[in-house]
Amino acid sequence: MxxxxxxxxxxxxxxxxxxxxxxxxxxxxxxxxxxxxxxxxxxxxxxxxxxxxxxxxxxxxxxxxxxxxxxxxxxxxxxxxxxxxxxxxxxxxxxxxxxxxxxxxxxxxxxxxxxxxxxxxxxxLSPGITRRLIDHYTATAPPVSVPGLADLTGRETEVLCLMAGGLSNREIAQELFLGEATVKTHVNRIFAKLRVRDRVQAVVLAYEAGVVRPRREPRSSP
Missing domain, CATH: 3.40.50.2300 (Response regulator)
Structure with a gap:
């Protein structure tokens, strides 16, 4: 219940x-x-x-x-x-x-x-809504310093970027040719190093730190 x-x-x-x-x-x-x-x-x-x-x-x-x-x-x-x-x-x-x-x-x-x-x-938060929301409030803000970000390994940074793209653990595993359990371990280590509780907070920090930048819509050709 x-x-x-x-x-x-x-x-x-x-x-x-x-x-x-x-x-x-x-x-x-x-x-x-x-x-x-x-x-x-x-x-x-x-x-x-x-x-x-x-x-x-x-x-x-x-x-x-x-x-x-x-x-x-x-x-x-x-x-x-x-x-x-x-x-x-x-x-x-x-x-x-x-x-x-x-x-x-x-x-x-x-x-x-x-x-x-x-x-x-x-x-x-769906990936699309997450991206729109974060884009809206970080597009013009300068990157901020995030404690723990420098402690991420290269693989953990890759995983964080894919999380910011809205991918699930299973999709990240497929993208990086890893086991899903391995991805889950990376995700948990990211949470611990960034001192966040879940994917939403981790993704917000990734955008605020400039690890991931807001996407821009392509301009139409004249």
Missing amino acids: TRILIADDEALVRGGLRMILGAQPDIDVVAEAVDGEEAARLTARYQPDVVLMDIHMPRLDGLAATERILADRPDRRIVMLTTFDLDEYVYRSLRAGACGFLLKTTPPKDLASALHAAARGDAL
Whole structure:
């Protein structure tokens, strides 16, 4: 059973999400919060597997609530809920440690499976959305120094670049002619050296450090 906490200041949104998720036999909505303050307090009380966190809320917004929750429990799984797929708060939330985000337009049939994936430890960002989001907020920013980056081996840097391209461990293994278990070992070492918790944070750092640069659309020929 996957335990979910819903945090959204709109009663209709909370009610709709509870109705959708409550219809799933393996999901239990344990609590609802109307703002970030209540989300942080109820998360500590009910210990949900996943917090579904709206970004724009009164008193304490979703970003500040995410930071507060993760400061107490860094392994907590928080999924940001937003109306727009290019929202500065989403990027900052991922940087703070959220495991991904869902649009409020996500089809009901996909919502439950996405939250199960988050509970398992998966990152909820498709490669295309990841690239657009990071492109948007790092395109004009100068590279930053990332502790641990210089400690990566050549192979680990290759793996990191392929991760940034949205490849799964299996796809990376095929690309580099390695075993999937070997790739998983490289990925775990990357996480340890960069001191990140998952692929999303590792990819964000790769872009910020300039290891991977945002893609540019080719100009049309005159």
